Amino acid sequence: MGLTDNLSMDIYQLFEEGGLLVKVEKGNHIFHEGESAGDLFLIKNGSVQISKETEHGKELTFRVCGKNSIIGESSLFGPTTFHSNTAKAIINSEIIILNKNTLEMILTEQPSLMIEYLKWIQNENLKNQSLIRDLVIHGKRGALFSTLIRLSNTYGEPINEDNNHIFINLHLTNSEVANLCSTSREMINRMLNELKKLNIITFEKGYITILDLNYLKEEIACENCPATICRID
Structure with a gap:
């Protein structure tokens, strides 16, 4: 049984067992656009805004993520990338931080977890495609x-x-x-x-x-x- 329809208990426990729990106060940033994306973040409690600032200074919000959402853009099994968005806590939140290298090692050692993670990635891609389609069409x-x-x-x-x-x-x-x-x-x-x-x-x-x-x-x-x-x- 999963915690939600798109995040399995196995993936949640992966973060719980291998990650670091931190508290983020309302208004504080978890990461900024342009920073190195060496970690992934699971929202244990709270709410986080994912946004981007345009060249004209306008803020665009892409997502408002709550409990059991995973955020961050760490590219697994490849060179470290950079965050294309900014994440800010909009209420006091608890975040579990999992390093890219740790996640790669665990997924390599446990193929069943790799499958669960790929399912999650696929669902995230479908969500993003659907959102862009609606905003454009x-x-x-x-x-x-x-x-x-x-x-x-x-x-x-x-x-x-x-x-x-x-x-x-x-x-x-x-x-x-x-x-x-x-x-x-x-x-x-x-x-x-x-x-x-x-x-x-x-x-x-x-x-x-x-x-x-x-x-x-x-x-x-x-x-x-x-x-x-x-x-x-």
């Missing part, structure tokens, strides 16, 4: 709808029997939602207000509740990808 409005659906799959808590009303248990400002959609805060403000008027969502004190998930899916011709792929973490 559906335009700004579709990007928001797609992001809300992904948030519901990752942090959503159903509040009615048919699972169409979902509370997203993650505090987000309008600026943070805009960064996730690669657009401006002003445009996101306008689109969120339109959805509120249509009674599709509520947005109170930084928390979004989706009142009509089916509407969002129908508007972007949602393909109902597995929840392991249609995620924001």
Whole structure:
């Protein structure tokens, strides 16, 4: 049995047994874009934002990762690469750091773990491809709808029997939602207000509740990808 649908207990225990546990306070960075990527990081508890700064100084958020997510871009069995993104704790978090060389040694000695790790890598690639597709194909409005659906799959808590009303248990400002959609805060403000008027969502004190998930899916011709792929973490 796995901890989540995309992280097996074996991989989690690999980090627990071979890694170093550190505490990261809210607002502190775990790694910066351009730094050597010699380690991988498992979020034991907390929440971490993965972002990139454009040449014009705008911050784009790619992922908001929670408990049991693995972050970092260490290239196994090859030359050490560099982080292309920045990771920052958005609440107090606990992170397990596992060195690339240690991971390589363990995977070489345990082929079954190698298979589990390759499965995880494959799922991460599918998530990234799906996210890029939605942001490019559906335009700004579709990007928001797609992001809300992904948030519901990752942090959503159903509040009615048919699972169409979902509370997203993650505090987000309008600026943070805009960064996730690669657009401006002003445009996101306008689109969120339109959805509120249509009674599709509520947005109170930084928390979004989706009142009509089916509407969002129908508007972007949602393909109902597995929840392991249609995620924001």
